[in-house]
Amino acid sequence: MLHTAGKEGATSLAKAKDGEKWAMYMASMEDGEEEISSRLVAIFTYTCVFNTRNSWQEETKTDKAYLEDLKIALEETEDELNYFTTTHAELVGEVVQPLGKERFLVKVNEGVRLIVNRSSLVDQSKLVSGTRVTLERRTFTIMRILPPEVNPLVHKMVCQHDGGDVSYSDLGGLTHQLRDVRDWIERPLIDPDIFERVGVKPPKGVLLYGPPGTGKTLLAKAISSNINSTFLMVVSSSLVSKYVGESPLMVREMFKYAREHQPCIIFLDEIDAIGRRRSSYGEGDTRECDRVLIELLSQLDGFNELDKVKVIMATNRPDVLDPALLRPGRIDKKIEFSLPNEDSRMRILKIHASGITKQGDIDYEKVVKLSEGFNGADMRNVCTEAGMLALRAGHDYVVPSDFIKAETKLGEAKKLESSAQYNADF
Numbered sequence: 001m002l003h004t005a006g007k008e009g010a011t012s013l014a015k016a017k018d019g020e021k022w023a024m025y026m027a028s029m030e031d032g033e034e035e036i037s038s039r040l041v042a043i044f045t046y047t048c049v050f051n052t053r054n055s056w057q058e059e060t061k062t063d064k065a066y067l068e069d070l071k072i073a074l075e076e077t078e079d080e081l082n083y084f085t086t087t088h089a090e091l092v093g094e095v096v097q098p099l100g101k102e103r104f105l106v107k108v109n110e111g112v113r114l115i116v117n118r119s120s121l122v123d124q125s126k127l128v129s130g131t132r133v134t135l136e137r138r139t140f141t142i143m144r145i146l147p148p149e150v151n152p153l154v155h156k157m158v159c160q161h162d163g164g165d166v167s168y169s170d171l172g173g174l175t176h177q178l179r180d181v182r183d184w185i186e187r188p189l190i191d192p193d194i195f196e197r198v199g200v201k202p203p204k205g206v207l208l209y210g211p212p213g214t215g216k217t218l219l220a221k222a223i224s225s226n227i228n229s230t231f232l233m234v235v236s237s238s239l240v241s242k243y244v245g246e247s248p249l250m251v252r253e254m255f256k257y258a259r260e261h262q263p264c265i266i267f268l269d270e271i272d273a274i275g276r277r278r279s280s281y282g283e284g285d286t287r288e289c290d291r292v293l294i295e296l297l298s299q300l301d302g303f304n305e306l307d308k309v310k311v312i313m314a315t316n317r318p319d320v321l322d323p324a325l326l327r328p329g330r331i332d333k334k335i336e337f338s339l340p341n342e343d344s345r346m347r348i349l350k351i352h353a354s355g356i357t358k359q360g361d362i363d364y365e366k367v368v369k370l371s372e373g374f375n376g377a378d379m380r381n382v383c384t385e386a387g388m389l390a391l392r393a394g395h396d397y398v399v400p401s402d403f404i405k406a407e408t409k410l411g412e413a414k415k416l417e418s419s420a421q422y423n424a425d426f
């Protein structure tokens with residue numbers, strides 16, 4: 001009975017916000033009960049304070065560890081700063097070949113080759129062929145290991161995921177194409193053993209081809225956003241430089257970067273810019289394009305099937321591509337992107353209309369029926385055009401008739417487009 005009273009007392013203490021309530025509660029107690037109750041209250045308060053102290057102690061421990069880490073980082077940075085401000089300017093070189101444990105053949109910037117020693121601070125096991133190092137200017141001792149050099153243009157190609165991600169659900173009706181790309185490109189990267197078990201060589205590259213606006217680039221972006229590997233997104237025309245010899249160098253650097261950052265996918269968009277059939281005569285730009293293509297062909301041959309580097313190329317002009325580029329071993333699978341059928345058009349329309357503020361029931365069936373011959377980009381344009389019509393009418397929502405009007409307008413504009421052939425005759 002007393003015990004219960006004590007417990008109640010503790011609870012009431014926790015609840016009591018002002019002294020008056022507390023006084024009333026104490027007054028209602030008998031003598032013996034009062035003493036036990038106040039003891040229990042004291043124990044309860046002690047436990048609370050004890051627990052708080054423990055959690056603070058834990059927090060202090062974590063903060064101390066964090067402070068220690070910061071101190072170490074600060075010391076390291078200060079060391080580096082000291083090193084760079086006090087040592088004389090050093091030479092940058094590249095290890096050509098280790099000659100035993102202490103001596104190394106090193107190539108310095110000007111192409112001069114030297115046999116040098118290493119400082120005891122440099123880890124010998126890391127000094128393999130191709131490692132960039134700094135050399136002390138007077139004794140040519142290897143002082144430091146530098147990170148690999150990355151061409152800034154290649155660095156720009158690396159896909160950064162910063163909000164512009166495309167998910168697989170943003171692709172309307174590209175089920176077969178997505179499955180093919182994932183089987184031929186993603187599977188060898190994540191499960192290379194399965195190819196060894198079956199005894200087939202893993203593919204190196206695929207070509208996505210088809211009319212403009214059918215989702216080739218979009219699919220590549222979706223793959224890059226969803227796969228856990230380095231992704232180089234390259235617009236092929238950017239590989240052609242006006243300086244002779246620089247374009248093939250870019251291709252080389254690109255593949256070098258890919259090999260150093262495996263698993264890696266290189267996406268070459270609009271490959272017809274550099275992959276055109278070579279001509280027997282040509283000047284200026286054409287010659288440079290040919291050189292890029294030759295370098296690309298040799299790079300594609302250069303890496304092993306077992307390397308985790310895969311290439312995806314995309315074009316809407318497969319008919320002009322050089323046959324050497326298309327042969328199996330370089331491009332193992334050609335994936336066609338045809339104009340979307342009715343079902344796919346419906347999916348694409350719904351994907352792009354999902355973000356629009358609408359009023360009334362939109363007759364999607366009718367819009368899709370009217371859009372015969374439209375590609376994915378046209379379907380997106382129907383939504384944009386409908387939105388523009390609504391804006392012009394002073395609404396902040398789209399009504400069903402806006403979609404039909406937009407559809408008719410775009411259908412008429414489309415009749416003026418030239419009808420090119422996008423079929424490949426492989």
Ligand SMILES: Nc1ncnc2c1ncn2[C@@H]1O[C@H](COP(=O)(O)OP(=O)(O)OP(=O)(O)O)[C@@H](O)[C@H]1O
Pocket residue numbers: 170171172173174210211212213214215216217218219315316348351375376377378380
């Ligand atoms: N299947 C699709 N699902 C959803 N949207 C699509 C689809 N196809 C095209 N689109 C829309 O059209 C736009 C253009 O598509 P994309 O750039 O992928 O075309 P492409 O096939 O690369 O054309 P090109 O050959 O001219 O480069 C996309 O940004 C997207 O909004």
Ligand SMILES: [Mg+2]
Pocket residue numbers: 216217218269270314
């Ligand atoms: Mg494209």
